[in-house]
Amino acid sequence: MSSATSILEDVFSTSVRQELLELRHNLHRHPELAFQEERTARTLHEYLGRLEPKVLARIADTGVVARIKGRDPDAPVVAVRGDIDALPIQEDTGLDFASVNSGVMHACGHDVHATWAVGAAHLLSQQPAAGDVLIVLQPAEETGRGASKILESGALDDASAIFGAHVDRRFAVGEVVADVGPLAASADTFSIELVGSGAHGARPQEGIDPIVGMASLITELQIIVARRIDPGTAAVVTVGTVQAGTAPNVIPGTASLSGTLRAIEPETRAKLHDELRAVAEHTAAAHHLEVAVDIEHGTPPIVNPEEPVAWARRAVSSLLGDEALKPLGTVNMGGEDFAFYMEKLPGCFLRIGAREQGGKVIPGHNPKFYAADESIFVGAAVLAETARIASEALR
Numbered sequence: 001m002s003s004a005t006s007i008l009e010d011v012f013s014t015s016v017r018q019e020l021l022e023l024r025h026n027l028h029r030h031p032e033l034a035f036q037e038e039r040t041a042r043t044l045h046e047y048l049g050r051l052e053p054k055v056l057a058r059i060a061d062t063g064v065v066a067r068i069k070g071r072d073p074d075a076p077v078v079a080v081r082g083d084i085d086a087l088p089i090q091e092d093t094g095l096d097f098a099s100v101n102s103g104v105m106h107a108c109g110h111d112v113h114a115t116w117a118v119g120a121a122h123l124l125s126q127q128p129a130a131g132d133v134l135i136v137l138q139p140a141e142e143t144g145r146g147a148s149k150i151l152e153s154g155a156l157d158d159a160s161a162i163f164g165a166h167v168d169r170r171f172a173v174g175e176v177v178a179d180v181g182p183l184a185a186s187a188d189t190f191s192i193e194l195v196g197s198g199a200h201g202a203r204p205q206e207g208i209d210p211i212v213g214m215a216s217l218i219t220e221l222q223i224i225v226a227r228r229i230d231p232g233t234a235a236v237v238t239v240g241t242v243q244a245g246t247a248p249n250v251i252p253g254t255a256s257l258s259g260t261l262r263a264i265e266p267e268t269r270a271k272l273h274d275e276l277r278a279v280a281e282h283t284a285a286a287h288h289l290e291v292a293v294d295i296e297h298g299t300p301p302i303v304n305p306e307e308p309v310a311w312a313r314r315a316v317s318s319l320l321g322d323e324a325l326k327p328l329g330t331v332n333m334g335g336e337d338f339a340f341y342m343e344k345l346p347g348c349f350l351r352i353g354a355r356e357q358g359g360k361v362i363p364g365h366n367p368k369f370y371a372a373d374e375s376i377f378v379g380a381a382v383l384a385e386t387a388r389i390a391s392e393a394l395r
């Protein structure tokens with residue numbers, strides 16, 4: 001047992017502790033992909049039902065919401081979100097509760113996130129917040145589509161704030177990141193089609209070659225981050241696919257490429273979009289090519305605001321001591337669809353240490369990834385206490 005467990009021993013009864021461990025192992029053993037979380041939703045519905053919440057409902061296809069009663073029906077409602085979906089990865093952890101679903105795995109710790117939400121529901125049932133707390137189990141985070149669907153369901157219409165977190169094995173169990181500022185990047189997808197005119201490979205002057213244009217465009221796209229974006233902020237332009245041509249002696253009529261755009265600030269994100277279009281149009285023009293640029297908006301960046309972070313930090317300090325608070329210490333260019341909630345509601349997103357004593361740093365989305373069991377109690381307690389503090393502060 002790590003020291004974090006003993007720190008929180010007075011927060012969870014032995015029976016709740018056992019129940020949460022059992023739930024986590026159950027979810028981890030039976031992972032399901034985005035919007036296919038039928039068994040997961042049924043399991044979470046059943047566990048939450050035992051707490052007899054004010055409202056318990058299925059939402060957003062494979063999501064679940066439970067409304068835990070507060071002390072005062074007129075006090076502000078806050079929400080705690082846990083995402084529940086898994087990834088198409090073959091598990092290689094060797095855990096005794098490893099996935100039994102071939103090719104599907106909780107490689108991002110959403111089994112623990114879902115357990116946090118249920119654990120927070122337990123704690124908030126025992127010691128209610130000022131207002132009701134919505135426990136939101138969200139499907140399909142990995143595809144970036146679940147949060148929007150929860151928002152569309154109306155389940156959060158009377159919420160005044162929302163809180164969520166992610167496990168992180170770069171931090172030990174008992175450590176928590178609750179930083180003001182960027183915590184996750186925007187993640188947008190682009191595709192560009194260049195249209196020229198086909199010809200014999202021996203007579204290029206008779207056609208308009210999209211392949212040379214594409215080669216030039218791939219290089220020109222690199223100037224966006226290198227020359228257009230302030231070096232003081234982070235941005236990424238990555239070309240991930242290129243497609244053109246059918247034979248060595250044929251100049252094709254079209255060429256296409258696709259990639260991802262990442263930024264940690266909304267202004268930088270907008271600039272990436274503008275510059276991508278400008279570079280594509282001008283490069284195409286220089287090659288006498290037609291061009292079509294399509295940018296698919298994915299998740300916005302998460303930029304944690306000051307006041308909700310102060311609530312979370314107070315929660316962490318009171319539960320685990322000031323020394324538990326650690327800075328992120330890097331820039332996270334990954335996307336997280338919790339950002340969609342933060343476009344509508346105040347709140348913040350935390351990272352919860354998930355490395356057991358003596359354990360290794362294992363990146364998420366790796367076949368060997370898992371979060372240490374004890375991280376269950378840290379996340380659940382921190383989210384519940386943050387919800388209590390927020391509900392009181394918003395009155």
Ligand code: NI
Pocket residue numbers: 108109110141166
């Ligand atoms: Ni994740």
